[in-house]
Amino acid sequence: MTAATLERYRAWLEDSVSPVVRAWCPDAARRRYLEATAQYLERTINDEYSRRYARACPVAGVEHQLYRLRELSLSCGASLLAGIHFRGLATGFPFVGVFAQSRWLAEKELAEAHAQLMREFAVFAPRASWWWSPVDEHRPKLKAACTDSLLVMGSLAELRRQPAPLLPPEWQLRRCNSGSEVGAAFLELYRGFHRARPELAELVQAAPLDALEDCAKAGGLYACFSGSEVVAVVAAKPEAQYCVDAWLMWDIVLGRQYCGKGLAAPLQRAVLGRLDASLAPLVAGTINGENLPSLRTALRVGRQIVGAWTFIH
Numbered sequence: 001m002t003a004a005t006l007e008r009y010r011a012w013l014e015d016s017v018s019p020v021v022r023a024w025c026p027d028a029a030r031r032r033y034l035e036a037t038a039q040y041l042e043r044t045i046n047d048e049y050s051r052r053y054a055r056a057c058p059v060a061g062v063e064h065q066l067y068r069l070r071e072l073s074l075s076c077g078a079s080l081l082a083g084i085h086f087r088g089l090a091t092g093f094p095f096v097g098v099f100a101q102s103r104w105l106a107e108k109e110l111a112e113a114h115a116q117l118m119r120e121f122a123v124f125a126p127r128a129s130w131w132w133s134p135v136d137e138h139r140p141k142l143k144a145a146c147t148d149s150l151l152v153m154g155s156l157a158e159l160r161r162q163p164a165p166l167l168p169p170e171w172q173l174r175r176c177n178s179g180s181e182v183g184a185a186f187l188e189l190y191r192g193f194h195r196a197r198p199e200l201a202e203l204v205q206a207a208p209l210d211a212l213e214d215c216a217k218a219g220g221l222y223a224c225f226s227g228s229e230v231v232a233v234v235a236a237k238p239e240a241q242y243c244v245d246a247w248l249m250w251d252i253v254l255g256r257q258y259c260g261k262g263l264a265a266p267l268q269r270a271v272l273g274r275l276d277a278s279l280a281p282l283v284a285g286t287i288n289g290e291n292l293p294s295l296r297t298a299l300r301v302g303r304q305i306v307g308a309w310t311f312i313h
Contacts (some may be wrong), residue, residue: 005071006040009081009100017243018134018306024155024282025244032243036100043069043083043099057086059094062123069099072120076109078102082117084124088202095311096121097130104138111142114312128311144313147289151242154303156277162302164273165266167224171231173270176221179212185223185230186212192256203288207235207251215250218279222271231255234271238280247275249285252294264293265300272301
């Protein structure tokens with residue numbers, strides 16, 4: 001397969017950008033196609049990429065070439081580009097990710113496509129297929145469908161037009177110059193989170209400490225102190241991702257004693273008010289479909305759901 005193959009999917013790729021995102025970034029549809037082209041070439045003809053992927057997620061008896069994207073023709077006349085994925089790069093949860101579609105599929109077509117994907121990638125024993133939709137209209141509605149994660153974005157300029165709620169008077173919000181300033185406290189905050197929500201321990205993991213360091217270098221690592229105690233950490237970094245330039249939210253975590261008190265939204269809003277909009281005018285992040293408190297926090301500060309990844313089991 002060559003880059004010319006992807007041209008057949010261009011209309012869908014451009015249509016897969018939310019209208020809200022297009023309004024914020026008129027160039028988003030074109031950028032979506034360019035991003036997809038680079039990823040497509042890497043995942044189809046880059047030998048080192050497929051070998052590296054196979055080494056990271058080894059499945060006995062499976063050659064690295066089978067880890068590449070492949071094209072499938074469906075009985076309904078549509079076609080897909082799809083490839084194997086592993087949740088958290090762990091071989092215990094393989095699934096087939098749909099990279100691109102020649103068009104949106106109706107409900108019955110989705111069910112048939114899912115069955116065909118399971119057969120096509122049977123050597124990996126996939127547990128689900130995985131579909132992107134920018135709006136609810138195209139989100140799979142099958143009984144076997146469940147939300148994996150949501151893409152939640154906002155315009156910093158729009159968010160800042162709303163008055164910022166006050167943080168508790170005993171809290172001090174500071175920008176960190178290095179991840180090492182809060183790394184140990186950050187991991188302890190996550191341990192408390194996972195003890196309280198063990199069902200999310202695998203799905204919502206702490207950002208790597210080197211990612212915190214990158215956020216600090218970009219001016220996007222903040223910690224809240226109550227006296228000398230770190231009670232919350234927020235990490236963000238400007239990225240060219242999801243076809244826009246956005247501050248990508250790597251993490252936000254609070255001490256358990258402060259959870260459930262409505263403090264996460266004021267904290268996130270305070271940090272968003274301090275990020276350098278000249279580096280990226282938007283804020284973006286993915287939120288696991290089961291992590292409802294984080295979703296409610298993002299929506300309360302004014303961010304919007306601009307797409308979803310859905311599993312069909």
